[in-house]
Amino acid sequence: MTTASEGTAKEALIDALRRRGGRVTSQRLVINEILRELGRHATAEEIRERVEVHLPNVSLPTVYSTLELFEELGIVRSFRGGDGVTLYDPRTDPHPHLICESCGVATDLEAPLDLAGAIEAAKGAGFSPRTADLVVTGLCHSCASQA
Amino acid sequence: MTTASEGTAKEALIDALRRRGGRVTSQRLVINEILRELGRHATAEEIRERVEVHLPNVSLPTVYSTLELFEELGIVRSFRGGDGVTLYDPRTDPHPHLICESCGVATDLEAPLDLAGAIEAAKGAGFSPRTADLVVTGLCHSCASQA
DNA sequence: GTCGCTGCAAAGTATTTGCATAGCC
DNA sequence: GGCTATGCAAATACTTTGCAGCGAC
Numbered sequence A, B: 001m002t003t004a005s006e007g008t009a010k011e012a013l014i015d016a017l018r019r020r021g022g023r024v025t026s027q028r029l030v031i032n033e034i035l036r037e038l039g040r041h042a043t044a045e046e047i048r049e050r051v052e053v054h055l056p057n058v059s060l061p062t063v064y065s066t067l068e069l070f071e072e073l074g075i076v077r078s079f080r081g082g083d084g085v086t087l088y089d090p091r092t093d094p095h096p097h098l099i100c101e102s103c104g105v106a107t108d109l110e111a112p113l114d115l116a117g118a119i120e121a122a123k124g125a126g127f128s129p130r131t132a133d134l135v136v137t138g139l140c141h142s143c144a145s146q147a
Numbered sequence C: 001g002t003c004g005c006t007g008c009a010a011a012g013t014a015t016t017t018g019c020a021t022a023g024c025c
Numbered sequence D: 001g002g003c004t005a006t007g008c009a010a011a012t013a014c015t016t017t018g019c020a021g022c023g024a025c
Helices: A004-020 A027-039 A044-054 A059-072 A116-124 A141-146 B004-020 B024-036 B045-055 B060-073 B116-124 B142-147
Strands: A077-080 A086-090 A098-099 A106-108 A128-139 B077-080 B086-089 B097-100 B107-110 B128-139
Touching: A004 A027, A004 A059, A004 A077, A027 A044, A027 A059, A044 A059, A044 A086, A044 B097, A059 A077, A059 A086, A077 A128, A116 B128, A128 B116, B004 B024, B004 B060, B024 B045, B024 B060, B045 B060, B060 B077, B077 B128, B116 B128, B128 B142
Parallel strands: A098 A128, B097 B128
Antiparallel strands: A077 A086, A098 A106, A128 B128, B077 B086, B097 B107
């Protein structure tokens, strides 16, 4: 299945790479495709496993460097999960995350969020903010039930 | 120098340990003292170095397990700094952090912060929140100047 | 005297780096 | 053909774990 949005995302990546003087490689195209297909955050290892299906022998260092590049291009955001593992998110709009202390699972929280005040305060403190993330830590529904 | 607040913090720790059935050891007392003295977040290694002055041969695993215990007791909060290193903070009230992407330094941001909405939204989503943290990522003043 | 805490050593794991090769431009 | 990106392997660094001895209670 190839949706219109996937096609658009692909063109956008190619344009961004060209503008940067970077190369359009199959690894980058597939990793981007996987991220759009997933539509949620994932670990580097998880992404590599899914890439494997479409394109064998993609190394983890390549996945890391590609995701770092995507983050610079602004098409991916990264944050640290509960167990300290880095998660990569195709959603680039700021949204709060819930992190379970027991099972480590991170989920999105759909809630209106006003980070403008904190960003302004940061600027006032001489800091140059790029992004702001809100993380709520606690127990997810299933872990809380088991306790 | 031994202030009244340090004395209070010491008594509070001893009480909390007793209630828990835990033991009052010199390592625990000194680590608590160092944290109150510092008054700001620090890494496990940094804490160990400072503890060394008062009490030699304290191992890093002991520092980690003590800080984990303190977190359970609610007298310390931990969070991940920019480079993925865990920071331990004697301030237990929620307050935003600024993390520099270039030098990795984490600083407190003194700003009024309304996390109640997000916490309520998390509850509404079936999540049991314990704490919420806001992290603003970007460049600190000195790193932004150098760029 | 008992049982938890500590110190030491070693393991575990996510991520980064170096270098030779392959492949995009 | 030049130069970037990739793959492989190894290194790095933080944190956790196992186990024997010490010390609080």
